[in-house]
Amino acid sequence: MQISDHLAGDYVHFINLDRVPQRRAFMESQFQKAGLKGAHRISAIDAGQPGALGRTGYVAGTGARWGLTQSEVACFESHRSVWRRVLDRNLPAAAIFEDDVEMSVNTGQVISELLRGAAEFDCVKLDYSPRSLRFGPESRIGNVPVRPMLEMAPSAAAYVLSEAGCQKLLSWSQTYSDHLDDFLSLPRKNWRMYQCFPAVGVQMIWSDQQDQIEEPIKSSERTQSVATNSGLDKGPLWFRIRRELYSASRKLKWKLGGQSRLVRSGGLVGFIPCSEDLSVRSW
Secondary structure, three states: OOOOHHHHHHHEEEEEOOOOHHHHHHHHHHHHHOOOOOOEEEEOOOOOOOOOOOOOOEOOOOOOOOOOOHHHHHHHHHHHHHHHHHHHOOOOEEEEEOOOEEEOOOHHHHHHHHHHOHHHOOEEEOEOOOOOEEEOOOEEEOOEEEEEEOOOOOOOOEEEEEHHHHHHHHHHOOOEOOOHHHHHHOOOOOOOEEEEOOEOEEEHHHEOOHHHOOHHHHOOHHHHOOOOOOOOOOOOHHHHHHHHHHHHHHHHHHHHHHHHHHHHOOOEEEOOOEOOOOOEOOO
16 A cells, blocks of 8 residues: 555544644654645643543553643543544545654654554554664564564554554543553553564654754753643552562562573664664753
8 A cells, every 4th residue: 555645635644732733733743754745633631630530440540650731631532532433434444643853754654564564463563763672573564564562662652553452542541541652562462463574653852853843842841831740649559569569579680591592593782773864862
């Protein structure tokens, strides 16, 4: 399947707050660069609007975190609205972007390949993550090199979901208390989660081009807005201890031979490479 301007509106989506038109303009320029003109804009749920979060799936303590900020809940619910749209329109798969992603010129072709191979995955993450991570052996979906993701990644700004993936995520998120990034990439049974190698998108906060971009694009409301990010409850002591024990047990598994076995089997421990026309900041 080659994504034409007409088809992009069905298969490619980006989430954008109505009151940040600068990000909409930025994304439209990036889609044009990537050969994806006509992407469908999804109006993001605005945590700053009274009543915007009246009905959500957020229930404190039901996920990896006890509490979420208002903006984190709004982000999660905005993504859930796209997952529902994919199912409502009976799409085999769809690409979903946040509104601050620098794209490679190869992004359109990669998405086209993944749409053709939608039966082979639940989710393929397209963007770079600023952390060394563990991945399984390389394979291909169509002509796209991918690796299974074996741990959570701190970014979910660009990904492709199959119809089956949307169904699973909507079912699992009937109640949640997770960052969207964590929830999407959490290793689960029956969750075919891959990373595109190399990444074809970089969130602007991690991009080497950040200094050339105006402020509304390169800063995140999830961290900058005091009004929607105050009063975070980290939960009772027993919850925090349980979380730390779970994290320690996963680290111990890798130290006790798990990581060496992974590498011997063709797995990878390291940073995700980016397409040649993208670059990330040095920290």
